[in-house]
Amino acid sequence: MNFILKQLNADAQENGAAAEQPAEAATTATTNAPVAEPVVETAHDDFDWTVDKRNVAHYSADEKAKYDAVYENTFVQIEDGEIVKGSVEALTKTDVVINIGFKSDGLVSFNEFRDVQGLQVGDVVEVMVVEKEDRNGNLHLSRKSARIFRAWERIVEVHKTGEVITGTVTSKTKGGLIVDVFGMETFLPGSQIDVKPVTDYDQFVGKTMEFKVVKINEAIKNAVVSHKALIESDIEAQRAEIISKLEKGQVLEGTVKNITDFGAFMDLGGLDGLLYITDISWGRISHPSEVLKMDQKLNVVVLDFE
Template sequence: RVNELHETGEIVNGFVKSRTKGGMIVDVHGIEAFLPGSQIDVKPIKDYDQFVGKTMEFKVVKINPEFKNVVVSHKALIEADIEGQKKEIIAQLEKGQVLEGTVKNITSYGVFVDLGGVDGLIHITDLSWSRVNHPSEILEDGQTVKVVILDFDDEKTRIQLGMKQLEAHPWDALSADMKVGDKVKGKVVVLADYGAFVEVAPGVEGLIHVSEMSWSTHLRSAGDFVKVGDTVEAEVLTLDREDRKISLGMKQLSQDPWSNIEAKYPVGSEHTGTVRNFTNFGVFVELEEGIDGLIYISDLSWTKKIKHPSEFCAVGDQLKVVVLELDTAARRLSLGHKQLQENPWDKFETKYAEGSVHAGQATEVFDKGAQVQFEDVEVEAFCPSRLLEKEDGSKIKKGDNADFKVIEFNKEFKRVVVSHTGIFRDEEKKNVREQTSNQSSNKSTGSSQNEEKSTLGDLDVLAELKKKMEGK
């Protein structure tokens, strides 16, 4: 009889005799069958004793002929009933249909609602027109809610529900008087590096881009200005009701620092600023929030040869500057640092004039020549290799001290070219010129007798020389 029940799936009455490990013992037609705890009900059972002594309906789900074991289930009957109810409910479902259900399970991504045997999911984004961090902020377990069917798959096993769709869209309730230029207040609901979303009306959010948070040209993270939960005041910059987009600005509520720039930073005025960042061609210095100026690398020092601005200063340093140029239309400020001091090359032009001689040291010697350092450390001269030769024929080496003659001075390019060889070679030329001059003087002051003797003497010398040459 039990084998027949297993084959046909017929429902049979059984008497729950006692509890046992993992379930209950049930009498079915005089045979002791096992009812696992998981097969009593669709819900987990805590109190097993409540079923002892009761007669219940069961289904024979498994038989082991070898050990003559019989397994029965009461849950299978409940599931069959639920499945029947499900089919009946699913057959009646339509998109847009409004139903009432019970909150069954709350997750981080949404809420499962029991529609009477069929479950549907309200995604977190469909709970409210306002932003929701977690569904538990809106609903709780067991709560009865009204929902609308948004969508389902072909078998209607996955049902998508919505709650916010039962309310009017917040944009429809937005004041028709709101316009660009209006000041609004709102709460920061979402924060990103590029900006903050502010709820200016229930379910209506506007974006304040980080570039609209401060007049400063140094883009930072929006988190440097606001945090989630802050109430902020802003100005409406753009309003698109069709696309439902609002952009807001905070900096517009404070005065633009460039509006009175000519009065605060006139050309020639001196200030102290903060080094913000470098480029290969210069240094950006912030004079105040929103006012930046550029010092070109050539305007950092009169004397230092700077390849990169980082050799001269560091980010965050306080640097004294003078305003060189001001372009209000382009919002561009040109600054200088070296202009705070007199140009030392003005006096060097006189001191190291071409032809002047100075003591110096060869600090570096290479194939093309040598770097020569004079007493003024700012002045570094170049001596070509061929002009490094000493009077004895050797060449000046690294570390040697010697005199050098300036043969070229260029103030604009801070170039000084010198020669060591030129010093003694000039002396040789000078001596030759002096000797030639003396000989000419002696000849012009002699008597006519001396001239005659010289002539005769010269003839004797020439005659003697002729004899020697003939002999050879």
């Protein structure tokens, strides 16, 4: 009897051990299974990422081109080299921001406004469109180029009409002087400064004088001016007036302008006259310089004229 009980205990222990093994295996399997990461909620979890596909009109290539054209036409249509007016939108230490009605504002160096006193926001200025879009996509404007363009237009006009203009001698150069006319540099040859030869050009630098445009070069936008031409015009007018009133026996005041062996040439205010050596003095002289000197003023009698 005791033997049977022992056998039953052995069977029970054996069955109990068998039952514990699956449980232990289940525990091990649970331990080795991957653990799911905790879900972190964000502020955009409820955002519908398909919203960009809603209420969006799809245009054909022709329609897109049409609407692009309408948009572009809301801006001023400009071309490179065009002269336009714009308003000053802002001033920086180095540049002036100009609005010409284009899709972007343009910058002009402050140096180009050195002649403008009290430039301020809202002022209207004239500029040239150098490039609608440079390499960086910026609108390139220039006030200096616009001024030169307008100056050249005026120079061409006064050359046609023969109008007398005013300019300022800014510097000396080889063979003459540089003259600022309407904001543009022109050339004044040394031979066109005066009717008399000029050797000292420095005395004219900084002076404001009257000129005539005597020559232009359209290809290189270059102009030649003359002050001598005005003097000659005045002299010619005076000469015509003197001749119209000239009579034999008339007494005129003249200035000695040149002395030669046979006499002296007199400037009679636009008309040159010759005073022979025999008519200079009652007494006999060997050379006019014995009695006369350059720039001396004296009264003379008109003996004859042609």
